[in-house]
Amino acid sequence: xxxWLQTFGPFFALLLVIIIFAAISDNPGxxxxxxxxxxxxxQTVIVAIGAVGMTIIIVGGxxxxxxxxxxxxxxxxxxxxxxxxxxxxxxxxxxxxxxxVVGLLNGMVIxxxxxxxxxxxxxxxxxxxxxxxxxxxxxxxxxPATWLNNLTVASPSPSWLLxxxxxxxxxxxxxxxxxxxxxxxxxxxxxxxxxxxxxxxxAGVHIMRMKLLIYSLGGLLFGLAGVMQMSRLRxxxxxxxxGVELDIIAAVVIGGGSLAGGEGSIRGSLVGALIMAFLRNxxxxxxWPNYIxxxxxxxxxxxxxxxxxxxxxxxxxxx
Amino acid sequence: MTMxxxxxxxxxxxxxxxxxxxxLDGVDLAVRRGEVHSIIGENxxxxxxxxxxxxxxxxxxxxxxxxxxxxxxxxxxxxxxxxGIAHIHQELSLCPHLSVAExxxxxxxPRRYGWLDRRALNQQAADILKTFQHPAITPERPVAELxxxxxxxxxxxxxxxxxxxxxxxxxxxxxxxxxDVERLFHSIRQLRDSGISIIYISHFLxxxxxxxxxxxxxxxGKSVVTGPLGDVSNQELISAMVGRPVxxxxxxxxxxxxxxxxxxxxxxSAPGVYxxxxxxxxxxxxxxxxxxxxxxxxxxxxxxxxxxxxxxxITVFGQxxxxxxxxEARIERGIGYLSEDRKGEGLALAxxxxxxxxxxxxxxxxxxxxIDLTGQLKQAQKRADSVQVRAGNMNDAVQKLSGGNQQxxxxxxxxxxxxxxxxxxxxxxxxxxxxxxxxxxxxxxxARSGKAVLMxxxxxxxxxxxxxxxxxxxxxxxSPALPIGAWTPETVMQAAIASTE
Numbered sequence: 001x002x003x004w005l006q007t008f009g010p011f012f013a014l015l016l017v018i019i020i021f022a023a024i025s026d027n028p029g030x031x032x033x034x035x036x037x038x039x040x041x042x043q044t045v046i047v048a049i050g051a052v053g054m055t056i057i058i059v060g061g062x063x064x065x066x067x068x069x070x071x072x073x074x075x076x077x078x079x080x081x082x083x084x085x086x087x088x089x090x091x092x093x094x095x096x097x098x099x100x101v102v103g104l105l106n107g108m109v110i111x112x113x114x115x116x117x118x119x120x121x122x123x124x125x126x127x128x129x130x131x132x133x134x135x136x137x138x139x140x141x142x143x144p145a146t147w148l149n150n151l152t153v154a155s156p157s158p159s160w161l162l163x164x165x166x167x168x169x170x171x172x173x174x175x176x177x178x179x180x181x182x183x184x185x186x187x188x189x190x191x192x193x194x195x196x197x198x199x200x201x202x203a204g205v206h207i208m209r210m211k212l213l214i215y216s217l218g219g220l221l222f223g224l225a226g227v228m229q230m231s232r233l234r235x236x237x238x239x240x241x242x243g244v245e246l247d248i249i250a251a252v253v254i255g256g257g258s259l260a261g262g263e264g265s266i267r268g269s270l271v272g273a274l275i276m277a278f279l280r281n282x283x284x285x286x287x288w289p290n291y292i293x294x295x296x297x298x299x300x301x302x303x304x305x306x307x308x309x310x311x312x313x314x315x316x317x318x319x
Numbered sequence: 320m321t322m323x324x325x326x327x328x329x330x331x332x333x334x335x336x337x338x339x340x341x342x343l344d345g346v347d348l349a350v351r352r353g354e355v356h357s358i359i360g361e362n363x364x365x366x367x368x369x370x371x372x373x374x375x376x377x378x379x380x381x382x383x384x385x386x387x388x389x390x391x392x393x394x395x396x397x398x399x400x401x402x403g404i405a406h407i408h409q410e411l412s413l414c415p416h417l418s419v420a421e422x423x424x425x426x427x428x429p430r431r432y433g434w435l436d437r438r439a440l441n442q443q444a445a446d447i448l449k450t451f452q453h454p455a456i457t458p459e460r461p462v463a464e465l466x467x468x469x470x471x472x473x474x475x476x477x478x479x480x481x482x483x484x485x486x487x488x489x490x491x492x493x494x495x496x497x498x499d500v501e502r503l504f505h506s507i508r509q510l511r512d513s514g515i516s517i518i519y520i521s522h523f524l525x526x527x528x529x530x531x532x533x534x535x536x537x538x539x540g541k542s543v544v545t546g547p548l549g550d551v552s553n554q555e556l557i558s559a560m561v562g563r564p565v566x567x568x569x570x571x572x573x574x575x576x577x578x579x580x581x582x583x584x585x586x587x588s589a590p591g592v593y594x595x596x597x598x599x600x601x602x603x604x605x606x607x608x609x610x611x612x613x614x615x616x617x618x619x620x621x622x623x624x625x626x627x628x629x630x631x632x633i634t635v636f637g638q639x640x641x642x643x644x645x646x647e648a649r650i651e652r653g654i655g656y657l658s659e660d661r662k663g664e665g666l667a668l669a670x671x672x673x674x675x676x677x678x679x680x681x682x683x684x685x686x687x688x689x690i691d692l693t694g695q696l697k698q699a700q701k702r703a704d705s706v707q708v709r710a711g712n713m714n715d716a717v718q719k720l721s722g723g724n725q726q727x728x729x730x731x732x733x734x735x736x737x738x739x740x741x742x743x744x745x746x747x748x749x750x751x752x753x754x755x756x757x758x759x760x761x762x763x764x765x766a767r768s769g770k771a772v773l774m775x776x777x778x779x780x781x782x783x784x785x786x787x788x789x790x791x792x793x794x795x796x797x798s799p800a801l802p803i804g805a806w807t808p809e810t811v812m813q814a815a816i817a818s819t820e
Contacts, residue, residue: 185435
């Protein structure tokens with residue numbers, strides 16, 4: 001029963017959010033329409049891709065506070081590359097790689113300098129944001145229109161895609177990551193690392209290499225999220241995505257990830273990301289001011305972490 | 320098994336020094352194939368250091384180790400495992416979120432091109448588990464759902480999965496129920512019969528007699544007795560464990576005057592403590608001996624309100640103490656507690672000496688919530704002088720002081736808060752010899768000035784040196800307190816390692 005609730009709890013929460021907004025909305029038809037669903041899904045893409053990376057990091061017992069800044073940095077990188085005449089694919093690859101380098105640096109600071117992840121990535125939050133502003137000259141970078149801009153449109157151009165291409169990309173990556181976490185030796189060792197680092201080390205798991213890989217993987221995904229951000233704005237903006245890391249972490253925690261490590265699932269995190277997106281969209285449809293959204297989302301984060309604590313103390317009592 | 324067969328493991332004259340302490344000072348022992356070799360000794364005798372050397376978390380300074388006929392010189396814990404030595408720690412090291420099978424094969428998972436071969440994993444785990452036939456342990460079950468005893472079986476299976484030929488077990492029964500101990504012993508015998516050797520660390524002679532073939536006694540880092548268990552009596556083992564000279568660290572003292580009863584405890588029960596009863600009078604020092612983990616610290620913490628109690632009565636100077644009263648309320652009743660963990664909870668290391676001394680009672684040096692800094696310094700200086708703290712300045716951070724001076728600051732705080740009943744947990748832990756003598760003198764003079772002292776210590780000579788009466792704690796049970804003259808180190812040790820039914 002407990003495990004059942006843990007697996008399907010996030011789904012119920014998602015349904016609850018949708019039902020509540022449909023019930024209080026003056027126009028439930030519009031809120032539940034296919035068009036609005038497309039918009040919500042397109043809006044989820046950035047947080048969803050970020051949540052896939054964050055799930056791997058959190059399951060491995062870490063945390064990353066730098067995704068918001070990394071998204072801004074890689075979005076600017078992508079726009080600059082396009083401006084310099086690179087092909088869209090090369091610009092995309094450059095942005096993703098920059099994200100990977102940011103993650104690798106996080107991993108190196110954590111493993112070689114032995115700085116706790118919270119502080120190491122808090123530092124990177126500032127550094128990546130600063131570099132983004134520096135290379136963009138503190139201005140938005142206009143990028144020529146390419147197919148990259150179509151990645152996050154709500155209504156895709158070949159209509160048989162049904163939802164924006166970014167949604168399919170996020171979904172594909174999520175499936176890959178879920179298989180990796182469950183079926184590969186590396187994935188199981190990520191769980192082992194988050195569950196009991198001392199035990200994993202004693203069992204001969206190469207902790208340092210694991211952490212470098214985990215944060216680099218996360219960084220690559222945050223880099224891709226940065227491309228999606230650029231695609232949505234159609235320009236690189238060094239000041240965008242402030243605080244997005246909190247949405248991403250909240251999505252993972254709402255989806256059953258434990259900040260103590262060893263617990264979490266990609267599926268749960270995606271549902272968590274959808275909950276955040278429906279909340280924002282619902283608030284907008286209701287015409288509620290921005291600050292109401294912020295208060296609601298803030299409360300949800302606290303509630304989700306409180307639920308995590310509760311689950312954790314029960315796990316210990318049961319052991 | 321013939322006596323001429325070369326031993327699996329031969330340790331000769333191994334030494335290890337940590338800073339000023341000599342942890343191992345010449346250890347010799349040999350373990351044959353398929354035997355259970357027990358290592359016994361008091362806390363601090365060097366047992367854990369020796370195990371850590373074998374599992375390569377600590378490097379020896381000198382001596383030689385031969386394992387399976389060749390020189391054994393492991394580089395890191397993984398290397399030790401490759402050689403076939405598995406170490407099962409006292410606190411278990413499993414990943415609670417992973418399954419039993421995943422834990423058993425962690426680090427050596429069966430795989431195909433990086434993919435986990437889950438079917439092979441569960442099959443191989445089931446094969447190993449079959450030996451033990453524990454109903455609750457199935458390969459797919461998450462370890463978080465298992466009991467401690469079942470986790471121990473999983474750890475043993477992990478050792479088997481690495482094809483270990485020597486398994487080190489560090490006090491494996493310390494957290495087990497009786498039935499589980501039997502099951503564990505059954506498993507150990509199975510391992511032994513299949514040719515695997517086991518080094519078994521324990522404090523309990525009965526257990527050692529039941530499971531081990533040979534044994535080594537460590538005392539002060541030296542192996543003092545080693546050989547087959549059949550050749551030595553329990554008496555001989557005990558005197559080998561405790562036999563060390565008592566030096567003249569201790570102050571001369573007269574008999575304690577019989578005075579009013581300061582603290583009376585009746586049938587107190589708390590986690591780790593069963594029906595403890597004891598009386599402490601003004602003017603006396605009552606010692607509590609026992610092994611680490613026997614419930615001594617839990618008893619003191621329960622008396623100070625840091626641990627919930629299940630039942631029993633505490634009376635302070637004739638007035639009952641409510642079980643739910645907080646440490647703060649108990650300080651007002653004149654109880655003071657000196658933690659064994661000085662750095663963790665005894666002192667605020669970053670604060671000044673003056674702050675630390677006055678921390679629990681600011682009222683004599685404050686007005687309306689404002690601290691009178693001059694008054695605070697003056698009062699702290701007075702207390703510090705009375706306990707002979709050597710500190711340049713009362714405003715220095717306490718972490719700058721030596722261990723001995725830190726401990727004196729902690730005691731000065733008890734005096735500043737007007738404490739009449741002192742609960743001292745390992746008051747000389749981590750303190751140099753010179754300061755030790757001063758602390759003994761201080762404790763005796765406090766008692767003679769009318770305070771009641773209840774003192775826990777792992778160091779028998781100091782209990783014999785300054786206590787008026789002594790009680791022994793063993794597995795949560797407190798013996799009656801007898802005058803110190805009625806005890807010998809041997810009888811104390813016997814009571815401490817007695818298994819109580």
